Amino acid sequence: MQVTLTRAELVALGAERCKWRRRLQEVMDAKGINCNQLARILGVSHNTVYRVMSGTLHTPCVLDWLREAGAKEKYLCDPRTHGKEAA
Structure with missing residues (x-):
């Protein structure tokens, strides 16, 4: 079930x-x-990575990389997982 x-x-x-x-x-x-390096690795623009870090964009590949790199879930504020911890 996908949460909108x-x-x-x-x-x-x-x-x-x-x-x-x-x-x-x-x-x-x-x-x-x-x-810049992360953008090249993921095949996205530097602006995309910057905006994800700034919270104005929610690009899954950047959030997934951060998660796999060890970022705590509470730091990611990922819309795809929002509310799952409460469920």
Whole structure:
């Protein structure tokens, strides 16, 4: 079952992720990766990675990479998993 979020809920999740932006950057730093390198690895633009980190975009491949790299779920604020921890 896929949960559909309203625009306001997506914005709220993005704002929450923005609060954790430095923690997400620490995950990337631990892997020795910057935004430009991650963008090339994932085949997306630097702007896409930057916007995901800033919380204005929810691109699954970037969120998945961060998750696999060790970012805590609470830092990701992923719309795909939002509410699952409460269920």
